Amino acid sequence: MARPKVLVLLEGVVAVGLGLCAVATLAFGAAPRPNIVWLTTEDNAACWYRLYDPAGAPMPNVERLAKEGIVFNNVYSCSPVCSPARSTLISGCYAPRLGAQWHRKILPVKLPPGLHMFPWYLRQAGYYTTNNSKEDYNFAPSEKADVWDESSPRASYRNRRPGQPFFHVQNFGRTHESQLFPNKDNSELETDPNSVDLFPYHPDTPLFRNKYAHYLDLQREVDWQIGDFIRQLEKDGLLDDTFIFQFGDNGGVLPGSKGYAREDGLHVALIVYVPKNWQHLVPAPRGSQVDGVVQFVDLGPTVLNLAGVPIPEGMDGKPFLGPGVTLEELNQRNQAFGYADRFDEKYDLVRFLRKGKYTYWRNYQPFNFDGLYNEYRNKQAAYREWWDLYQKGQLNPVQRAFFEPKPPECLFDIEKNPHETVNLANDSHYAEVLADIRTTMHDWVTGLPDLGFIPEPVFVRESQGDGYSYCQHNKQRIARLVEIADWQLRPFPEVVPMLEKALQADDPLERYWAVITCSAFGKEARALADSIRKMAASDPDRLVRMRAAEFLGLTGEGDPRPFLMDILQKTDDPVEANLILNTVVLLKDGPSRLKFDLTPLRSAAWFNAPGEVARRVRYLMGEDEANK
Structure with missing residues (x-):
């Protein structure tokens, strides 16, 4: 069967993009192209990994990826909840300029004219694309046409044609917030609740300590699952030709993180395993850490760039790996934009900006306090206890803030205050910083x-x-x-x-x-x-x-x-x-x-x-x- 003309053309572009200038068009297996895998864990902020925080969980399989890859220290999911974050990932576009920022969609929306979800471009270039299996996009069903060769609990890269390069997404739900709805006795936990470090805005109670320990245990469990998948790739002889991205789909998942446009809800881990045969496509040696800021809008363009596929003009993101990316330029990136709107039945309108070492919250409806009731969140017992302690007057000012009106704007130095509890917006020493970041925020929301x-x-x-x-x-x-x-x-x-x-x-x-x-x-x-x-x-x-x-x-x-x-x-x-x-x-x-x-x-x-x-x-x- 003759290959489609568009495929022949794009394969020629791939060849040029990878420096294989002697090849005009590529048949499957005629010239190498890297495979790319995403291992996505749910509701998983960076602070839960020992790689990022000494109080985080030991995750030996993820840490193995880090030793043979790159750890990105400042990665932001743009949205602190699944569907807007995943809509951002799959489109390469900021959700609020498409109407995809509400969780979950009431009205499925279209992509901009002529733009496709990024795996579509990989398919046109000859890649086998599979997703196993969560999607949760806020886009109309028609937008998914021809994006995946298969998207289901059975989807596997193993079903591709011999020699065909692949892009595969494997989702892991073990760390999802719903896993904390059942309560466990301390005797059932591997992590000692007395050993955990609590966030400053949480009350120090046996229940909160139990939930911390429970979640750290879940991190260990998902690491085992990730290890099984890595060993499968290794058994198939694919590690030397496969980039592996491991990241959380948004922050979380203890109360006050997932669903809130703040550091604990947006800052996620990203570890990229670099295959031996493709080290020339990355700007830093294996085992490196990169401080440049990366956003979810950047991940799709990065995959396309690694595959040698042209990045559509309609995408907002820019690649952080692949041809044309330098370490110097990457480390100069210092901004991330985030958004929180409706989460299920609960409304708010918060915009987040990371700029340098500062984060900024713009609370456009500051009377909508963070702890406003949400049925799904309240299935976690720690949420209910937190609210009960507030009503009884048993919280300190930092812990109470979750249930009280917010200032219209907040400014934090996250190097000194990583959990954003000391608002510098009214401190005259930071007036210039505040004015600058306020202007940047205004330009973001009006520019979209x-x-x-x-x-x-x-x-x-x-x-x-x-x-x-x-x-x-x-x-x-x-x-x-x-x-x-x-x-x-x-x-x-x-x-x-x-x-x-x-x-x-x-x-x-x-x-x-x-x-x-x-x-x-x-x-x-x-x-x-x-x-x-x-x-x-x-x-x-x-x-x-x-x-x-x-x-x-x-x-x-x-x-x-x-x-x-x-x-x-x-x-x-x-x-x-x-x-x-x-x-x-x-x-x-x-x-x-x-x-x-x-x-x-x-x-x-x-x-x-x-x-x-x-x-x-x-x-x-x-x-x-x-x-x-």
Whole structure:
């Protein structure tokens, strides 16, 4: 059978990319190309590896890869939860410019025109591509066409044609957060709970120590599984021609890490085994460590570069291995961008920036405290204990912060403070650093532009799943919304005239963000309460009414419940209802401590919707507690 013309062309490009200039086109096996394997563990931050932290788990099989490869010390998953992180990996694009940043997708989105998931390009170049087996992409099913030769629990590189190069992904779920839902007695653990080092924001209790020890044991178990796979490659005689990437799909998994755009939720391990026959494709010798910052958007382009396949212009990432990459340039990379939006039913909007030795959190809705109830997370007993201790007043200020409103921005020196507990944003000694990183963040979110500033119900209604086109069409609008949000960072008297005008804007999203900014100022914004009270009662947009009612509840300037119940009664959109219910939970569990009775809403169109709405309803009706 004749090979497709596109394959012949790309094989010629591969040959040139690998320096095999005498070869015009390649038949399988006629000229070598490296194999590439990803060994991906779930919910696995770098700090859990002894390679990165003395308190981490010994992982001899991963450490073997490190001795014969490269350890990347500063790697960021972009998102702290599976589906946006994996969507970033497979596309090479930042999720918020595509509408792929919410976990999990309510509306599957398209890739930019002409762009494919990166394994598609490998297939066109003759690679056998397999995934075993988790995908969890936020893209439309049609985007997966022709990406994998096989994606299933049976997928294996062994099914390729003789001599055919391969790209294989092997996923390991042993470290997933769900593995900590069952409780184990200390006698069942290999790691001594008394030996663990607790993060400073966690309470020192027997339960937390038990969960730390349990998770360290899981690291040992997944290392054994990784070792079995490496031995399989070795038995097949493939190690000398196969790059092996070992990394976590996001950070985690003790409370306060997975799901949160911060160092413990985003900083993952990455160890790349370098095969003997392909050492010329890497910029550092085997056994090296690299300090340059790498992001998940970079991994797909790196695989393409190692394979000699041209990197599509539509990808955001750039390769860190392969032709054209120098160690000097790689170590100059010092920035990483991260994002946290909706996690299941819980909403937030946080953007993270690593720049040099500093990390920066931009909390665009700072009243949405981190510990806001999430049903899935609360299946882990340590989460429940943490909340119980907070309610009893038994936590210190660092431990309490998880359940209290956040500052609009935070700045940390992670060399001195790796778990980000000492906020330097108000320290005058860091004013220049803060100004610089704040500007960089503004440029990131406006430059994408960032679809997180469009409420998810609006995006679902208006985008038709074409997030990229919708994003470009709304670029100026998003820039305006970012401007209104950034008024949170200025003195309130300075922005009052601008807020008064924005509260009357024609665009409902300008009014929406103006009210959010007022809520960020809290009681300081009481001077605008009369206008906002009228908006809660009669604004033509339900989401603006919701944010206005939220302001009243947060500041004590009025009872938000009649307005919220009326809005919930009138909406027939489950996505909109879930966003409104987020405010209900915030006002129930936050400082306002308001009681809500959802019984009158049983006849509402959204009330019996599955998924996110069902989780919120169970919690607010008290059914989740009864079932624990």
